[in-house]
Amino acid sequence: MVATLPDLLRLVVVPVFAWAAIRDVRTRRLPNRLWPPLYLFGALLLVWEIVTIWPLGGFVEMRFLVRVAISLLFVAPLGYAFWYLGAFGGADAKAMIALAVLFPTFPAYDLAGVTLPLVDTQLGVFSLTILTNTVLLGLAYPVGLAVFNLVRGEASRLMFFARPVATDSLPDRHGRLFEDPDGPTRNGLDLDALRMYLRWRGRTLADVRADPDDLRDPASVGETFAPTDGGTRVGPRTDGGRAVDDAPTDGGRAVDDAPTDGGRAVDDAPTDGGRAVDDAAPDGGHAADAETDSDADRESDDPWAAERFLDEIDHGAYGTDAATLREGLDVVAREDRVLVSPGMPFVVPMAVGLVASLTYGDALFAALGALGLV
Numbered sequence: 001m002v003a004t005l006p007d008l009l010r011l012v013v014v015p016v017f018a019w020a021a022i023r024d025v026r027t028r029r030l031p032n033r034l035w036p037p038l039y040l041f042g043a044l045l046l047v048w049e050i051v052t053i054w055p056l057g058g059f060v061e062m063r064f065l066v067r068v069a070i071s072l073l074f075v076a077p078l079g080y081a082f083w084y085l086g087a088f089g090g091a092d093a094k095a096m097i098a099l100a101v102l103f104p105t106f107p108a109y110d111l112a113g114v115t116l117p118l119v120d121t122q123l124g125v126f127s128l129t130i131l132t133n134t135v136l137l138g139l140a141y142p143v144g145l146a147v148f149n150l151v152r153g154e155a156s157r158l159m160f161f162a163r164p165v166a167t168d169s170l171p172d173r174h175g176r177l178f179e180d181p182d183g184p185t186r187n188g189l190d191l192d193a194l195r196m197y198l199r200w201r202g203r204t205l206a207d208v209r210a211d212p213d214d215l216r217d218p219a220s221v222g223e224t225f226a227p228t229d230g231g232t233r234v235g236p237r238t239d240g241g242r243a244v245d246d247a248p249t250d251g252g253r254a255v256d257d258a259p260t261d262g263g264r265a266v267d268d269a270p271t272d273g274g275r276a277v278d279d280a281a282p283d284g285g286h287a288a289d290a291e292t293d294s295d296a297d298r299e300s301d302d303p304w305a306a307e308r309f310l311d312e313i314d315h316g317a318y319g320t321d322a323a324t325l326r327e328g329l330d331v332v333a334r335e336d337r338v339l340v341s342p343g344m345p346f347v348v349p350m351a352v353g354l355v356a357s358l359t360y361g362d363a364l365f366a367a368l369g370a371l372g373l374v
Contacts (some may be wrong), residue, residue: 015349020091024091079093106124136353138344145160162340180327188328196328197304207302288307306325
């Protein structure tokens with residue numbers, strides 16, 4: 001293979017993005033420490049190339065600087081803008097910024113008499129080519145989801161957006177519910193937020209499904225725990241999996257130390273449908289301190305203690321509001337199968353788009369050229 005040394009070094013990024021894509025699929029989490037070395041690496045390669053072509057007086061040199069400027073001042077901020085508007089996750093935006101720094105201009109690799117990429121563009125901004133290829137690949141995802149649903153015999157008008165899964169499998173899934181108590185919706189409960197809520201309460205999804213009427217009462221919330229970030233591989237887990245980290249992070253009990261009678265300590269176990277033993281009246285009737293009207297109002301105003309959960313955690317729950325949380329809990333408590341939109345981490349098509357760009361080139365430019373539009 002024949003190429004400039006900076007372009008050859010840029011190929012080191014390909015396995016890094018492949019690893020990031022695999023990890024993103026498995027965990028929907030990428031470490032922040034991944035990106036600064038890539039930014040620095042790209043910046044050093046740019047400095048290397050500028051020093052190589054110095055002085056910058058000719059047309060070729062100025063064209064190179066213009067392409068670099070477009071990549072750094074347009075494509076990179078575009079990643080931040082997509083994140084700000086909610087179209088990207090934080091890792092997606094950081095990955096796009098990294099590609100803008102690493103690949104501002106088209107590389108050239110001579111391999112067995114063939115120069116890759118095969119399709120160049122007139123603009124010549126390679127990070128923009130990676131972005132357009134990534135978007136085209138991302139648009140193919142709903143088609144793949146529909147095919148998957150058809151193969152499983154799940155044909156419906158929603159098969160491009162979601163697929164039915166067993167409710168009991170939700171603790172190990174990513175995405176969001178595609179339904180609420182009124183039917184299909186694009187704004188269902190994020191499954192990471194569901195896990196955060198369960199961990200905060202020290203409960204499992206099985207608990208919610210076994211006794212929804214009791215757990216819907218906000219007074220049933222006793223000791224609470226750190227919610228983590230809702231990741232499937234982040235402990236402590238109280239959503240159907242083994243506790244990863246048994247040490248309590250907020251002064252409370254470790255998850256494995258939780259009582260086996262559903263969550264309350266034995267001394268607090270209710271004898272009459274919700275009140276503690278010490279509060280039970282001697283004759284089996286109501287406790288002396290009867291529930292006040294304010295308590296009843298609080299229970300009716302905050303089913304599942306959703307508002308309390310969102311007030312107590314020190315960060316958001318992926319944009320979830322109390323109403324969405326309540327509706328999602330009502331659905332998972334009642335239904336044995338639910339619609340889930342699995343979503344696709346944008347880093348995955350970005351990694352594939354990078355490889356496609358390095359080999360084939362710009363698919364959109366090729367298509368427009370075939371139509372005689374460029």
